[in-house]
Amino acid sequence: MSGAEKIQVKVTEVTPLNALVTRFRFEAVDGSLLPTFSGGAHTVVEMQDGGITRLNPYSLMSDPYDQSAYTISVRRDDAGRGGSLFMHNQVKTGDEMVISYPVNLFSLDLRARKHLFIAGGIGITPFLAQIHQLEHFNGHWELHYSCRSEALGSYADELSHSHPNKTHIYYDDQDQRIGLQHLLEGQPLGTHVYVCGPKGMIDWVKSTAEAESWPADNIHYEEFLAPQPGKPFQVKLAISNKTIEVGEHESLLEAMEREGVDAPYLCRGGACGQCETRVIDYQGNFIHRDHWLDDNEHASGEKIMPCVSRFEGKTLVLDH
Amino acid sequence: MSKFDFPPSIRSRPIWSSLEARKGTAHLMIADAEGAEAILDIATPELMANSHIIHIPKGKSYSEHLSALNPAQLYEGPSYEAALPRIRRVLTDGHMGLQVYLAGTEGLMGQAMQEMMSAGIPHSAIQTEHHGSTARRMQCVHCKGITEDIETDPYQCSHCGLHLFVRDHYSRRLAAYQGVRVDAEDHGNIPEPKGIYE
Numbered sequence: 293m294s295g296a297e298k299i300q301v302k303v304t305e306v307t308p309l310n311a312l313v314t315r316f317r318f319e320a321v322d323g324s325l326l327p328t329f330s331g332g333a334h335t336v337v338e339m340q341d342g343g344i345t346r347l348n349p350y351s352l353m354s355d356p357y358d359q360s361a362y363t364i365s366v367r368r369d370d371a372g373r374g375g376s377l378f379m380h381n382q383v384k385t386g387d388e389m390v391i392s393y394p395v396n397l398f399s400l401d402l403r404a405r406k407h408l409f410i411a412g413g414i415g416i417t418p419f420l421a422q423i424h425q426l427e428h429f430n431g432h433w434e435l436h437y438s439c440r441s442e443a444l445g446s447y448a449d450e451l452s453h454s455h456p457n458k459t460h461i462y463y464d465d466q467d468q469r470i471g472l473q474h475l476l477e478g479q480p481l482g483t484h485v486y487v488c489g490p491k492g493m494i495d496w497v498k499s500t501a502e503a504e505s506w507p508a509d510n511i512h513y514e515e516f517l518a519p520q521p522g523k524p525f526q527v528k529l530a531i532s533n534k535t536i537e538v539g540e541h542e543s544l545l546e547a548m549e550r551e552g553v554d555a556p557y558l559c560r561g562g563a564c565g566q567c568e569t570r571v572i573d574y575q576g577n578f579i580h581r582d583h584w585l586d587d588n589e590h591a592s593g594e595k596i597m598p599c600v601s602r603f604e605g606k607t608l609v610l611d612h
Numbered sequence: 613m614s615k616f617d618f619p620p621s622i623r624s625r626p627i628w629s630s631l632e633a634r635k636g637t638a639h640l641m642i643a644d645a646e647g648a649e650a651i652l653d654i655a656t657p658e659l660m661a662n663s664h665i666i667h668i669p670k671g672k673s674y675s676e677h678l679s680a681l682n683p684a685q686l687y688e689g690p691s692y693e694a695a696l697p698r699i700r701r702v703l704t705d706g707h708m709g710l711q712v713y714l715a716g717t718e719g720l721m722g723q724a725m726q727e728m729m730s731a732g733i734p735h736s737a738i739q740t741e742h743h744g745s746t747a748r749r750m751q752c753v754h755c756k757g758i759t760e761d762i763e764t765d766p767y768q769c770s771h772c773g774l775h776l777f778v779r780d781h782y783s784r785r786l787a788a789y790q791g792v793r794v795d796a797e798d799h800g801n802i803p804e805p806k807g808i809y810e
């Protein structure tokens with residue numbers, strides 16, 4: 293299998309936090325120490341759900357230097373493809389699971405004079421690990437965290453309690469909003485801004501920072517897309533010499549894996565570029581959903597990111 | 613003619629480009645000698661309203677031209693070292709959205725670049741434009757001494773006195789090119805100095 297190396301873990305705690313979010317703690321099955329990581333890293337959790345193997349990325353939220361366990365928080369998505377429901381409904385303390393080595397696509401830029409974090413909802417999780425990391429070195433950071441309500445504000449209380457001067461919480465249901473433009477204008481030179489949350493929030497922060505003349509290198513965001521369902525389609529894989537069917541509820545990457553094709557991946561969310569695949573021939577339309585390829589590449593019909601993108605039409609031949 | 617086309621070189625050699633007015637909340641412009649021309653080229657009243665110009669004349673006064681631009685602040689200093697406390701204060705008090713423009717000699721741009729980067733401004737966000745002398749700021753790799761404004765190759769280190777060959781290897785950290793002993797093999801055999809780009 294492709295992707296990062298695997299670790300066999302045991303679930304040692306399952307902690308519901310609120311109506312939507314549950315935290316899971318993993319320790320190595322053989323009791324050994326887990327690798328350290330850097331704040332912002334994710335792990336891909338393998339779920340054996342009936343006949344299907346689900347592989348979902350989750351940000352690690354624990355202290356990156358704590359090698360005794362990893363923790364993740366999973367938000368239940370009732371309309372999603374089933375990974376989060378599996379975690380919530382099936383996974384119990386004592387279960388053994390396989391997770392990947394941590395991979396970081398959202399790391400801190402340690403040249404920053406100050407780290408400004410902007411989180412929306414479950415997007416808080418990578419920042420929890422980054423805050424641990426910065427606290428070890430007395431790093432300069434500030435968090436602005438927007439959540440739906442007090443009842444759904446995962447970790448809002450803990451953060452306000454341990455870092456009262458650095459944490460700012462905004463509740464949607466109390467009409468509290470981040471005063472973004474003002475916030476960005478007041479930042480000292482050398483500040484880096486990081487945003488993790490819904491797509492609308494990421495776009496808002498990116499465009500506001502650009503409008504405030506922030507250098508692109510100082511703007512960081514993490515946006516994993518979940519693959520979207522779509523019409524089934526057929527793909528011919530030139531190297532493995534197979535023709536496979538991609539079902540309505542699976543991604544092209546998942547369909548290739550189901551057929552035993554060893555396709556590369558890291559994020560499974562259209563962000564890392566690892567799964568980039570050359571198109572040999574096609575007749576039809578691509579439904580590109582990644583934010584790895586640029587518009588020209590999307591228009592060229594020469595490349596596809598199988599973790600999130602789909603195809604509609606007669607023929608698609610890939611270099612796999 | 614104060615613009616010079618540097619010949620193609622190795623990767624470590626910095627590449628200077630052209631200034632353009634950018635949108636920003638404040639503008640810091642640092643130039644020496646003919647570097648002032650690069651500022652004059654892009655100046656507009658809107659840009660100047662939020663610009664802080666720091667110019668080191670090195671015998672080429674542009675005072676009248678620069679003050680005619682009516683910048684928010686204009687400082688002329690005898691040397692880069694003399695201007696440094698002021699540059700540092702602008703950076704300490706500065707906010708995100710500040711745009712940086714460097715123009716003039718390689719020695720000035722390199723040193724100012726280093727200062728900007730240590731204030732956390734990414735290299736990619738700093739604009740530069742070469743004007744004027746092609747003299748180099750050199751470091752002797754033997755005694756580590758820095759000699760400014762070197763125009764000939766080889767040159768004599770002002771610290772240890774060795775005769776050094778002017779290389780294109782450049783250290784961003786020191787903002788200096790490397791000088792390596794020219795007569796290491798054959799002591800005393802020192803070629804006639806000529807211009808670096810001759």
Ligand code: FES
Pocket residue numbers: 556557558559560561562563564565566567568582584597598599600
């Ligand atoms: S696996 Fe990362 S972009 Fe597809």
